[in-house]
């Protein structure tokens with residue numbers, strides 16, 4: 291870890307927020323003397339990400355790389371790494387930081403200037419989680435506050451952060467807040483209480499050792515995910531050699547990287563390989579491996595954008611299979627078309643999957659990778675856990691049920707539907723499948739036997755992957771056969 295450095299110099303270029311890129315000088319004139327403290331570039335960049343997320347609903351995983359690219363002349367690699375750690379860590383810890391700050395600020399946090407709140411979070415994160423020495427964390431945040439909010443704010447920032455520093459580590463702070471049970475787990479692991487409850491339900495975490503597993507699951511969710519590649523039209527051994535990666539343990543197409551930029555690999559640039567979580571690879575392979583009798587020539591990917599699973603299906607399908615890839619979003623269909631640019635016998639369609647242009651019973655296999663809360667991929671987007679609310683679940687679950695009904699119409703009698711989500715939430719997974727499981731024309735197939743080498747992945751007949759068990763996103767996969 292680096293703590294960023296004070297560096298001289300500004301580049302006059304503007305970032306997306308209109309802010310000059312890189313470290314910035316500010317004017318401060320005690321006793322008429324002109325003093326020009328230099329703002330810390332890493333911390334300023336982290337602040338700009340926080341501000342983008344809170345003021346403009348930006349996605350940190352898109353905004354941060356953009357800022358780092360723009361400021362690359364001013365930020366050394368270790369500053370960029372520190373900016374990343376600060377931005378992601380602060381966003382992830384928002385709930386805990388706010389619980390601590392609430393007791394230290396006289397007004398409700400919602401009434402503070404949002405810029406000031408972001409700065410307090412940034413400073414508090416450094417003190418509580420990174421254990422940056424108080425003088426460094428407080429002084430740099432005060433300098434940022436003076437430049438961004440104004441001199442009046444710097445006194446408040448100084449006073450509040452000194453109290454944060456005096457409170458000790460996160461563990462000490464959480465103990466001082468006097469919370470117990472899931473609330474304590476929520477503050478220790480950076481998950482909203484409702485997600486802790488959802489995880490407990492999805493893990494079936496009630497028995498002996500259950501709390502330990504729940505905590506492990508939540509903590510794994512706070513780690514940066516490894517990069518996984520998928521070898522689509524290149525031999526996996528060749529990809530392993532050229533990427534210096536390791537074979538993924540579960541998918542025969544997966545390569546796991548310990549570091550490096552996958553975008554620099556020739557195989558990724560050409561589309562012969564791609565970046566794809568190994569769990570997503572298994573979800574597509576479940577459809578391919580599902581036992582089926584009769585013709586096997588027409589496949590549908592009903593919610594295909596941006597095309598990761600469609601590209602794998604296209605690469606591994608038996609010769610002669612026609613793949614239709616649909617999505618409601620025109621923009622995302624464009625991405626699917628690009629992902630399938632070299633594939634033959636594919637059709638790409640903009641349509642709502644609930645009212646697609648295909649006749650009933652048109653397809654032998656249907657992949658329904660349903661729109662969902664994305665709670666199983668929280669490692670990738672640090673702010674999403676605080677942006678999502680429990681109220682998001684019910685409307686998505688309703689859409690998922692409607693899409694599953696439509697998928698069971700689109701598939702022919704004897705054909706198979708794979709129902710997939712990147713959320714383990716029971717309402718989006720088990721409950722959606724249960725709503726059709728008793729229909730006389732539906733048979734639920736067991737997925738785990740299709741992946742005999744993948745341990746601890748059975749959730750009833752479905753497959754449930756977890757970051758802490760499998761090193762993948764928390765993907766859920768169920769298979770349904772339409773009876774003849």
Ligand SMILES: C[S@@+](CC[C@H](N)C(=O)[O-])C[C@H]1O[C@@H](n2cnc3c(N)ncnc32)[C@H](O)[C@@H]1O
Nearest residue numbers: 593594595596597598599617618642643659661
């Ligand atoms: C989880 S993503 C699919 C990811 C994709 N299968 C992949 O592997 O790259 C869900 C997709 O469903 C699409 N979608 C949402 N509602 C839809 C609907 N009613 N009909 C078709 N597509 C829909 C979204 O635009 C989004 O692209």
